[in-house]
Amino acid sequence: MALLEVRDLRLCFGGLKVLHDISFLVEKGVINSLIGPNGAGKTSLFNCLTGFYKPKGGSISLGGRPITGLPPHRITALGLARTFQNIRLFKEMTVLENAMSGQHCRSRHGIVSAILHLPAQRREEEAIRAAGMHWLGFVGIAQHAHRRAGGLSYGDQRRLELARALASAPELILLDEPAAGLNEREKLDLVHLIRRVRDETGVTVLLIEHDMGLVMQVSEKIVVFDHGQKIADGTPEAVRADSRVIEAYLGTED
Numbered sequence: 597m598a599l600l601e602v603r604d605l606r607l608c609f610g611g612l613k614v615l616h617d618i619s620f621l622v623e624k625g626v627i628n629s630l631i632g633p634n635g636a637g638k639t640s641l642f643n644c645l646t647g648f649y650k651p652k653g654g655s656i657s658l659g660g661r662p663i664t665g666l667p668p669h670r671i672t673a674l675g676l677a678r679t680f681q682n683i684r685l686f687k688e689m690t691v692l693e694n695a696m697s698g699q700h701c702r703s704r705h706g707i708v709s710a711i712l713h714l715p716a717q718r719r720e721e722e723a724i725r726a727a728g729m730h731w732l733g734f735v736g737i738a739q740h741a742h743r744r745a746g747g748l749s750y751g752d753q754r755r756l757e758l759a760r761a762l763a764s765a766p767e768l769i770l771l772d773e774p775a776a777g778l779n780e781r782e783k784l785d786l787v788h789l790i791r792r793v794r795d796e797t798g799v800t801v802l803l804i805e806h807d808m809g810l811v812m813q814v815s816e817k818i819v820v821f822d823h824g825q826k827i828a829d830g831t832p833e834a835v836r837a838d839s840r841v842i843e844a845y846l847g848t849e850d
């Protein structure tokens with residue numbers, strides 16, 4: 597059974613059809629990329645998967661459970677995490693507090709035990725803090741744990757977003773343009789980090805990316821969109837040789 601199954605997904609904004617009957621599978625433990633020219637509908641698809649947009653038709657299931665139309669916090673709790681094209685951190689909070697905030701959806705104790713500072717709640721907070729530190733270490737920024745998140749370098753803010761998403765204990769992580777704004781050295785580190793996410797945590801990865809060098813290097817499977825339609829789906833070699841993909845990216849003489 598596939599980890600993520602998207603069937604005949606349709607999305608419209610007024611008269612504008614943004615996604616046309618999209619179907620594809622994401623197998624567990626595979627690094628997948630979603631590519632396509634600007635405006636192809638990639639981020640809109642992420643927004644449907646995470647519950648930010650309500651599709652007009654079709655279905656999405658995660659680990660065999662239907663998630664179509666569920667609110668974002670329920671989908672996160674079911675094992676789907678994401679990072680954003682434009683970094684969205686709590687800039688005035690510390691780096692560690694940001695990483696801890698990723699586990700909010702797993703917290704079992706409510707407001708009453710928090711106010712009363714009950715022992716069980718204190719133990720849970722300690723565990724959340726330890727896990728936050730673990731994920732900061734995993735992405736390589738534990739030394740900045742007590743700094744203000746907004747004061748981190750751009751590359752480290754991207755790492756922090758990833759740490760926060762991993763802290764929610766996802767089965768599938770969606771990365772929206774993780775290489776945007778990174779230099780060549782940072783892009784190499786990102787490839788290494790994405791591989792470690794899959795190899796060391798078993799989390800399945802689906803990323804949107806415009807940097808074709810990075811996509812071809814890191815992906816095991818690629819889905820290609822153009823004008824809201826899926827035009828190809830396969831290994832990097834197969835997609836690179838596909839005439840519809842070449843046409844979508846380069847255009848044709850006629």
Ligand SMILES: Nc1ncnc2c1ncn2[C@@H]1O[C@H](COP(=O)(O)OP(=O)(O)OP(=O)(O)O)[C@@H](O)[C@H]1O
Nearest residue numbers: 609612614632633634635636637638639640641681
């Ligand atoms: N909330 C919205 N309201 C109206 N139109 C929208 C909305 N969100 C997306 N669109 C439209 O849907 C289409 C697909 O946009 P989307 O951002 O999903 O493309 P994309 O492939 O992610 O592009 P890029 O690579 O430039 O980020 C565009 O025409 C966009 O203007």
